[in-house]
Amino acid sequence: MRQLRRAKDAMDRDWADPDLDLDTVAAHAGYSRYHFIRAFKEAYGETPGQYLTHRRIERAEDLLLTANLSVTEICTLVGFSSLGTFSARFKTWTGLTPSEYRARHVGRGAALIPGCYAMLWAGGFRPGGAPARHRNSEEAP
Incomplete structure (x- = not known):
């Protein structure tokens, strides 16, 4: 075990x-x-x-609710390489497409975290401005 x-x-x-x-x-x-x-x-x-798909979808749910990022950006940040696969798996897990999920659950009063901050926090930027695929938590920022 x-x-x-x-x-x-x-x-x-x-x-x-x-x-x-x-x-x-x-x-x-x-x-x-x-x-x-x-x-x-x-x-x-x-x-x-x-299990891995569920972890990624759960994280995508969080980002859809809190970050002002496109579905494609979220797809990449959570580890999917295909938007179609991400959307299909997301719908299977939640019953909604990522866009429908965001529309249904995001409150009108709360502002979403700006995408640039969310990408920076998630390790989505490389030095020089190019988006990164993933930054390991042990790497220096």
């Missing part, structure tokens, strides 16, 4: 990394990919891919 928790911690820490894959996570647990999928599902009730 300790090895599975270590792998789950890696997913919780690096969920926004679009390059995070099953082999990398299984290596944290010291399992082959197929044994890891079976053990993870038995322990947590969902596959590692489902």
